[in-house]
Amino acid sequence: GEDVEQSLFLSVREGDSSVINCTYTDSSSTYLYWYKQEPGAGLQLLTYIFSNMDMKQDQRLTVLLNKKDKHLSLRIADTQTGDSAIYFCAESRLVGNEKLTFGTGTRLTIIP
């Protein structure tokens, strides 16, 4: 079956880099996503990567994919207080919202 796992908590000092990790089990996963959820809010798509890519960079965000180990990571450079949120890893077989399977989320806390 499909399963996506993340560590629950991460604390990082302001200005440092944050690295949030995710593992998934479905070898049919085609697209892997990172979503951000701030308190009381819905989900904001940060970035996604196609399974035939190893890396994708978008401004302060870098996504690394190790398809062999089914491991995905999100690196946030120069972490700011506004980055405090819960970050969800998700996978699907199609781009878009056809049965996204989400992890449990990683709560990122920024230490001033």
Added chain:
Amino acid sequence: DAGVTQSPTHLIKTRGQHVTLRCSPISGHKSVSWYQQVLGQGPQFIFQYYEKEERGRGNFPDRFSARQFPNYSSELNVNALLLGDSALYLCASSLLRDTEAFFGQGTRLTVV
């Protein structure tokens, strides 16, 4: 341009009652999906509708049903509410079935 709008934002229901949640997709978007997010967990896929037809269903009991209207808005209905149905219900819309999904702010349902 308005994003995905959901109503109501909050509601409280009693066990055994039924509830209807509403979602208006971004203008021009034809696909709507529903997710349930229990506190402390990631969202779980409930349904996807595209062009008014059900295109996907998650592992939820028959008490959960949905429909999509000609204007592409959608309703999620839950009958015979249980305490465990308390959650944030998220709606996502996308232009087509397999394009990027945009999430609404959610409806927080509390069953007492």
